[in-house]
Amino acid sequence: MVEQVFKFSTGNEKAVEKLIMDENVHYIHMVFNKEEGLPEHYSNSNVYMSVIRGKLSIDLDDQGVHEYDAGNLLKIPKGIKMNVKNLNEDTLELIVVKSPAPSNM
Template sequence: MIEQIYKISTGNEKAVEKVIQDDNVHYIHMVFNKGEGLPEHFSNSNVYMTVVRGMLSIGLDDQEIHKYEAGTVLKIPVDTKMNVKNLDEPVLELIVVKAPAPVK
């Protein structure tokens, strides 16, 4: 078999799954219920964030929180302060790709 196969969760429970973490890319699957999210942090690579379902509430650097619906892809530069939350009722599901893979 040439391909490698990975699985992600399909439920509504909180999840931060580091699906692929190799020298090329980090591929992360996240699920957050209302009021859940990530601790505030700085991006350690270029981040490509896809909103799969729900509504993403995100504050970047000193900007106010912006909201993005399903089907939106954000490109966030390295060293950007990020505050990722689900402030809405529907479950938020994200796919996050970090490229190039962080070295930190």
């Protein structure tokens, strides 16, 4: 078998699943319920964030919270302060890709 297969959760429970963390790319699956999210942090690489379901509430560099529905893809440069939350009732599901892979992880 040439391909590698990675399984990720398909439910509504909170999850931060680091599926691929190699020298090329970091591929992370995230699920957050209302009022859940990530600790405030700075992006350590270019971040590509796909909203799979729900609505993302995100504050980048203190510009105020913007909301993005499913079907949106955000490109966030390295070094940006990020506050990622689900402020809505529906479950939020994200795919986060960091490229190039951060060297300090």
